[in-house]
Each structure stands twice: as C-alpha cells, then as structure tokens.
Amino acid sequence: MSKQHLVIDNGAYNIKAGFNTGEDSDVRPTKVQNALTKTKDGAIHVGNQYQAQTNNYSGIVFRRAYDQGNLTSWETEKPVWDYTFDELSPKKIFDPSITHLTLIESPFQLPQLSTNTDQIVFEEYGFNEYYRCTPASLVPWVDFGNKSNNDFMLVIDSGFTATWIVPVIYKSVHWEGVRKLPVAGKVLNGLLRELISYRHYDITDEPILINTIKEETCFIAQDFYKALNSRQKLQCEFVLPDFKTTTTGYVRKPKDTISPDAQLLRLMDERFSVPEAYYHPEIITLVQNTPLKNLTDLVVESIMACPEVARPLLSANISLVGGSTSLPNFKSRLLSELTKELPSDWLVKVVEAKGVERDEVSWRGGINLTNDDVISDITISKKEYFEHGSNWCQKQFGFKNV
C-alpha cells in the first residue's frame, strides 16, 4: 500500500479527522466528540457512541482529555483516538506505519504535554511521519478566492475553550501578536445554563440540551441596547425535549402545534445577552469593573503588535475559524466594532472560504498543506524521532517564547 496523509484537528470539543483522498475540495472531515461520556445508567461511551443514547441525554456527564485548554489526559484521549480511527477506516486496515499524520493542537500547550503527544504518535501508534502545528497556521493554506492576500492573515479562532487571535505572516505565526480571550463556546454554555436555571428550569445537568439551545437560539446583537429594548419582539419559544416527540428540543415555528403538556422555554434577552460576553466580558463575572479586555481590544492589540507595514494588510484579511464564530452576526458585529477602532483609511474585511464550514477551516488548510511539496521539508519521520529523541519534535514544532 502507498503512503497516505491523515489530518487530525484535535479540538477540545470535537475531533475533525480525515484522509487526504486526492480528490478535490468537497471532502469533509469526520467529526468525533472528543470525550468519554457517562450516562445515568452508569455506562461509559466513547466519542460519538453516546449519540445512540438520545433517551439518556438527561444527566449525561462528559469527561474530556483537556484541562483548561491543555491536553493532559491521554487515558481519556487514547480511546477516543482509537474510536476515531475505527470511524475513519471501518473496513480496511488502518496502518499508521504507512501514514503521515498532520496534527493540529491548540497554541501554547505546555511543552511537556506536547511531547507526551509526540510520544504517543510515534511510540504508541507508530505513525511513520508527523507534523504538528496550531490551527491558525494552516488557515493561509485555504483558498479564500483571488481577493485575499494569504501572506497576511489575522485569524480569529473561537472554539470551545477560548478565542485566539493569531496573526499569521508569510504562513508563520507571529507569536508576539497572539492574544487570548477566555470567552468561547464553553463559557457561553455556562452563562446560559445559569440564566435559564435561575429564570426557568433547572438544566444544570443537561450539557447537551444547553449546547442545543445555544446553537438554535443565540445570536450576537448588532446593536446590544437596541436589541435589549426590543427583546419582546426578539423572543422565541424553545420546546424542551419530552423524549417522546423530541429528544433534543427545537425552536417552535409560528405554525407548529405542540402537545398541551409540552414544556416551553420562552427566551428573550438570554438569546443575545449571553454572547455579548465577547464584547462585554463584565457580564460573565457579575463584577462591574471586570478587568478583562474584550474581543475588540484584543484584536486591535494583536494587530498593533505586528510590524507596521503589515497592520493594514492584516485588518483587510481577517479569517474567522472555529464553531463559535458561527453564531449569527458574529462577522457583522466584529466588522462594525473594528471599523470604529482602527484608522479610517484601513480596510477592515473578513475573508471567507467558499464551501468550508468555520470549524473545518484549519482541517481543510491541513489537507491543502499535505498536497504541497513543502510538507516533506517540515515533517519528522519515525526514524528521525528515534534518532534524536522526543525533544526533537518540540524543537521543530513548538511555539516561540516571547
């Protein structure tokens, strides 16, 4: 069998994994919940296995390999990877010894934890070749059409754990400009959980439901105060799961008839007050003078930490990555906030990759990278790994101290 390329974006929420099949752009990654889950009956499920347990969603508990964005628990990650490989190659033999792995990990991992990962890759799975990098560094490899300048890109990556702002210049991360906002999918879920549990029903042990409600109802207000004043008009009704007619719950459409004993959640300001945390982090903390910078502050800082000539180019080539940037209005609100802050003669623009979901941008970039000759120059082979020892990978792939 000939050599194959596998790209894994090892996100804290889900894994995006897939082979480079050589065909063009419409291949999509397999997505696997990056967790072990325990249902109320005590059973433990790996990856997406829990999805067959829809009637057991209530009270489900997640165990993740990540601790504050760091991959600490390989005893949790290993079964999920095994499961992922089974999903990827359900029939044919999966042979790491002829496979090149491109692994995407979040920035600024503790070096020792990255080294653990390298050791698992070579010693446990026995991959033949390996390249490890951050999500943002692969974004310039994605085709954003001919109007974009991929040599200068400002990547805003908002996933589950945090929002990273990463300038990527000539396809390398400009580490001095990297900023992090501790607001992303998980914090929004936490806020929504508190609000709904206080005002409506106790959903503190319903992580899947909370996430569904967020995805179905939340949006970013273009103008927060305006939205607040017209919140009656912006209200929607979410039908809670009864595990007979619906297992996930859904937003009621005007004409939907529902059973008389259905439980409804009437959501108004919750819909946009929660995501407002990106711009008003003081919402999170309930502390009025919260000393947290907001998304706008950090994006401006990030740009200003880059060489002067690069700054307007970065603002004109912003790329949104990660599932949380799929919140409705994410882009338009960001543009209007940044336009207010940045010099008026700078173009502020978000570039979009046609047909690529926001949470698949980095994975797509990884696939494109493996089509390029440069991949062989940056790859570490199993032979080199055993020659140079485990620190070799961190030296090649690790972040730069700033």
Added chain:
Amino acid sequence: MLVEEVPKTSSSNSSTIYFTSSINLSARSVHRGGATGDEDSVGSNKKGRAKVNYNVNLLMNAQTQINDESNTGPLKSAQQVQLERLVSRRLVELNKESATASFEIPKNFAYNSIHSNSNKSRLGQTPTTKRILAARRNLNSYFEEERNLMSINTILGVNFQFIDFAEVEAAPKIKRAKVDKIYRPRLRLCCICGSQSHYSRCSNCGLYYCSVQCNNIHMESRCT
C-alpha cells in the same frame, strides 16, 4: 522575568506549586496586615523584599502581558489582584460542563478497537507511553515539572489579558486619551430580569437591579 521558582518548603504533599511573582509585590502591605489571601503565603527574603508565593493556577489566571514595559511600571494593587482572582474563579465555574463533577475511568474500562491486535492497548506499547497512559495527572502537576521557565512565562503571559486599572490611572495625561478607550461604557444589566439598570448596585452583594420589584426579588432570593 515575571516568574521565578521558589525553593519548595516542607509542604511536600501539597498538590499546588508555588512561584514567586514580581507582579504582586505591591500587595505585600495589605497581606502583612493580616488579611492573607486563602491560597497565598507571604514571606520575606534576605534582602527584605517581600516574596509573594503564588499558586500557579492563580498566576495563570492573574497574569498580565509580559512583553510590554509594564514590568518596570507601577505594580498591581491589592485590589487589582483581588479582582483578577475573582474573575478567574468565576471562569472556572462557568467552564464546568455540568453541575455533576466529571467521572473517573473505571479500572476495567477498555475500548476495543477493530484495528488493535491486542486488547492490552490501554496499557501502552513502550515504557514511555505506559507512563503517559497511566498518568492520571492534572495540569498543575505538569506545570510543577516544567523546567523551562521561559515557556511558562510565555504561556502564562498570553493566558489572560487583564486591564490594570491602577496603571491606567497612573498613565500620563497625553497617553490617557489612548488609554481611555479601556473605559468603554460598561454594561449594567439587572441580575433578575436582564434589563438595563439605571440604579446603583446592591449595597450588599454588588449586583445591579433595574426596579424596586426586581430589587425585592433579588433581596429575597439571589442576594448572598
């Protein structure tokens, strides 16, 4: 350098690691007054300069940028440190996925991959991976082991981007305009109904309310 290691004292079975941090030196007078923070301990080194020992988790959460000149500028006030700690705790709370704590993997648990040729795969193929797969360690313990303090500084530096209000106040007037932006209008939302609040905050707990009715509900239920 913001973080330097403090030789460990007798508390060998403590699960936390302590570093001394120059960012918090100005807090010493307050701490000496007896109001010691819960997880911190304060001592003096030979030069008479106060050394503040920091839990690395707190440090991680209460760190400023390290690559600007603020190192030599005014140090953080006790109030600022207090605030940052509060925010960090709150974030930990919000980042929990459910009220029920996560679970331990049972000893007999195994995922049987269709690709593995042995069912021993959970144990590890080499001594190194055996160790990694059986580690059951938390983030703190990895920080404890990390010898490269440069890396720790970089990681902690990027972790949270706090605004130091004292620093903002102290900025010279010309710079002030630039800095003033940091005082963007803060959102004041009623803790009960979510409306905009024009009242002052609850004198007891500091949360906002929007009306007498909401305040009453707040006093009855939410006020701690």
